[in-house]
Amino acid sequence: MPDVPKYNDTTNPNEHTTAYTCVVKGNDLKDDEIESVLLKKFGETLSKGDMMWYYNLPPNSMDLFAMLADSFVKAHAGAIKVATMKSDVFKIKQRENEMLREFVFRFQMERMELQLVFGDWAVQDFTQGLNERSLIASKSLKQNLIKYPTVT
16 A cells, blocks of 8 residues: 555545545556455544544444545545635735735735636735835836836
8 A cells, every 4th residue: 555645634635535545546456446445444544633533433334435535524624725715815915014025925825825816816916915115115116117127
C-alpha cells in the first residue's frame, strides 16, 4: 500500500477520500479486490482522533466504500472551507499601520483563497482597500507606470 498522507482534520475530507481512492486504484489490484482494500485500509490513512471515529463505526456497517466515504465526509464536514463569494474581495482593506508592500502580499494571499475573481474586480478592490497614505503613493506609481511603460 503506497503512502497516503494521514487525514488530520485540517484538509477537505472529500479531497482525502479522492486521493485515497486514486492511490488504491493505482495499485495493480484486480477489480474485485479494490472495494475490499478501500474498506479495510482506509483507517490507516487517518490520524489518531479520526482513527477513533473509524474504529467506533459499528462492525459490518459499511458494505461499500462509497458509504464509508459519505459517512466520513459528513462526520468531518467542518473541515470543508465555506466557499467565499466574489464580493468578499471587496472586504480586504489595508490596515492602519500596514505598509503597502505588506498589504500587497496579504491581498494576493487572501485573493487566492477566493473563488475566481475577475482582474478588474481585484484592481478595483485593491485601490479601494488602500488607506489614504498608500492611496497617494499608488496614484503616483500609476502615473509613473503610464508615463514610463514597461518594456520586455
